[in-house]
Every structure is written in structure tokens, then in C-alpha cells.
Amino acid sequence: MREPTFWILTALAPEPRYGYAVIQEVTRLSDGRITLQAGTLYAALDRLVALGLVEPDREETVDGRPRRYYRLTADGATALDDETERLRASVEAATAQLAARRRFGLGPVSS
Amino acid sequence: MSDRLARRYAYWLRFYPPGPRRAEMLATLLECAPPERTRPTGREILNLIVYGLRARLGHPASTAVVVLAVLVALASGLLGAAAAARIGWWPPAGTCTATSRPWRRSRPRPRSAPPRSGPPATIWCSATPGRSGATGRRGLRRRGQFSAHPVRPGLAGRGRRHRGSSRRARRLAAVRVGGTTWLLFHHDPHDEEYRYAYCDGGRLTGDSGMKVPYFWEIGLSSPGVFPALASEVTPMPGVVAVRHGRAV
Numbered sequence: 147m148r149e150p151t152f153w154i155l156t157a158l159a160p161e162p163r164y165g166y167a168v169i170q171e172v173t174r175l176s177d178g179r180i181t182l183q184a185g186t187l188y189a190a191l192d193r194l195v196a197l198g199l200v201e202p203d204r205e206e207t208v209d210g211r212p213r214r215y216y217r218l219t220a221d222g223a224t225a226l227d228d229e230t231e232r233l234r235a236s237v238e239a240a241t242a243q244l245a246a247r248r249r250f251g252l253g254p255v256s257s
Numbered sequence: 258m259s260d261r262l263a264r265r266y267a268y269w270l271r272f273y274p275p276g277p278r279r280a281e282m283l284a285t286l287l288e289c290a291p292p293e294r295t296r297p298t299g300r301e302i303l304n305l306i307v308y309g310l311r312a313r314l315g316h317p318a319s320t321a322v323v324v325l326a327v328l329v330a331l332a333s334g335l336l337g338a339a340a341a342a343r344i345g346w347w348p349p350a351g352t353c354t355a356t357s358r359p360w361r362r363s364r365p366r367p368r369s370a371p372p373r374s375g376p377p378a379t380i381w382c383s384a385t386p387g388r389s390g391a392t393g394r395r396g397l398r399r400r401g402q403f404s405a406h407p408v409r410p411g412l413a414g415r416g417r418r419h420r421g422s423s424r425r426a427r428r429l430a431a432v433r434v435g436g437t438t439w440l441l442f443h444h445d446p447h448d449e450e451y452r453y454a455y456c457d458g459g460r461l462t463g464d465s466g467m468k469v470p471y472f473w474e475i476g477l478s479s480p481g482v483f484p485a486l487a488s489e490v491t492p493m494p495g496v497v498a499v500r501h502g503r504a505v
Contacts, residue, residue, distance in 0.1 A: 165285035183301060184285045185308030188278065192312070211284035212277065 147229045150190050153180055155199065155218060155226040162203035162217035165191075191216060199225050262295055263287060269302050272309025345479075436482030437475050444471035470497065 150172075157163060157171035169182045194200035199222035203215035218226070266286045270279045286301070297305075314322050443450045446466025452458055455469055477483060480501070487499040 165281065166288035169285070169289060183304040184282050184289065185304035187285070188282055189308045189311060208284075211287070212280050213284060214277075214281055 147225070149180065150182060150186055151194065152226075152229055152233075153182075154187065154190050154194065155222055155229075158200060158216060158218045159223065159226060162215040164206075164213040164215045166213075168216070194222065198222075262290060262297075265296050269297060269305040270309070272306050272313075274313050278312070435485070436478045437486060438478050439476040441474040442471070443474060450474065 153172040153176060154168060156175060157168045163171060165184065165187060169184075169187060172180050172182050191200060195202070195216075199219060200216050201219050203217040205215070206213045263283060266283050267279070270282055270286075273279050273282065286297075311323060314326055441450075443454070445451070446461060446464075446469075451461060451466050451469075454472060455461060455466075475486070477486070483501060490496055490499050
């Protein structure tokens, strides 16, 4: 799972959101590291919809402009869960390796 | 969120297939834009172009289709270029049959051309679509042809053996240039070719035909061959000129 995909699923996990809200939420959750471009966002959403991980929720019109909301499906939640577990395992592995490095006195490890 | 910015975004959104997605993305783009922005950033434009074209492929679940599309585009371009190059080396339709007169080379030439004095050699080249009928006779299609008149002063009068070796030398020199296809040597002032070579198809008056150089006519597979041929032949002794012929 690529990083934009992961963050989009994460942003949609608690509640349905529309495009701009997803971009904002991803920026907030990633501490500003990730700024999704609109093209990237909608390409990923299309792919996720095709995979059944995300589905359109409802449509509103604000200031004459359409807002389509997307929500996470059960499959999407499972996929995000699996990815989170995978990342957690990766983080734990890297943490253990860095702890070993510190034990052997091979230089500083920022905490 | 100016109208101008919206128009500019809408312009780049035309890379996407028509549909509600355009309006949806326009709303998102405008919401993302800071208030002072009046035109899309380069990154946004690039993003819209790339993903818009991808959306037109219609298979957002797979990236293989993008690779396939690129390969198809490359193959089409290569094939198109190859076909265009091939066509470029062929004469336009009709030039092979457009000749207004029969090619006379099939007629036996007089073996004893009269000795000739007069101006030194001329080589001229004729790229003559009309004359391509000559090559049609041979079952070939040619772009053009040229004629060359190699006469070393004094050599012409020395008899056929010398002239023959001179001709052979010229023939070798000319054939060394890639893209030449055939050679015809014209030495008979009564030959029809002389009229076209010197009088634009009219009659040669008196014995003027005896005073002008004889010449080679050499087929070119393409007019682009001519410069190489000219630079090869021009420095040769006795060669006065190399030039394209005219259409007849």
C-alpha cells in the first residue's frame, strides 16, 4: 500500500469526508508532511472504489459546487487494519535494531 | 477564489474525461487554493495532466494499462516514422507514368560517336520526375535522376578505348555514392536526350550538338542523394558541372 493510499484510508476511517476535507485531514494527520494533489487524491479514490475499499457516500452542493463524500467500507477498514499491523511490525523491528545499536555503543541514536 | 482561477483550473481539467468528476475536482482545487492565488501552480498543472490522461484510460485500478499505453504510443510513433520515411523515398504517385515521350535508350545507339572537340566536360544532373518513366521501363520506381557529362579536354578525340576507360572511371566514381541507381551515358548529338539536355527539348541547330560535352544520366533513389554525388564528382578532372535536370 502506497503512502497516499494509506493516509486516505486513515482520513476516512472515522467518518465520511469529501475531497478537500480528505486533503486537509491527511495534512493534519501527517503533521504537514503529506500534501495531496487533487489529481493524486481522485486517482487513489477511484482505485480504492474499484477495489471496494472506499465507496461514495452522499453528495451535497455548497456554493453551487458539488461535494461528494466518500466513506470507508468494511473491506477498507480491514485493509487499513492489516496495513497498520504491518507498519507496527516494521516499526517494532526497526526499534529493536536501533536499541541493539545503542547497546553496542555504535554512536548516538536520537530519541 | 476568483472566477479567473476557476476558469484556469477548468481549462486544465479538460484533460479529464467529461463527467461530474471535473466539477468535483474543480471544487476541491478551488478550496485548496490560497486566497491570493490567481493561477494554478506548475505542480498542479502537471498533476492534472498526468492523472487526467490516466483517467481517460479508464482503468484506474491498474497501472499496467499506463505502461501498455506508453508502449503502444512508442510503437505507433516508430512505425509511423518508418512508414513516412519509406514514403518520402518514393516518388509521388503518377510520376512514373507521367513521361510524355518514350524512353529512347532501348534503341541501339550508334557505336561510333563522332569525335568531339569543344568545351571541356560538363556534368549535369537531372532529377526529372517525368523521366522516371525510363526507370518504369525497368520495372523500378525512382525519385529522380541526373545526368553527367564527363569529358576531359582532348580525351574525347582520342578514340573509343580511352574514352571507354574514362567512362568506366566516372561510372565507378558515381556508383560509389550510395543512393545512385543507374547510369546512362549520352554521347550522340542526334539523341533525343541531347535536346533535353541543352535545348530544353528543342532542336539543336547545326552542328552545335558536336560542340557540347556529352554526359551521364544517373538515377537517384532520392533527391537527397544529389549533394553527396555532386561533391564526389565535381572535383574530378574534366568534369565541369553537376546539376539536377528539369522535369520534362
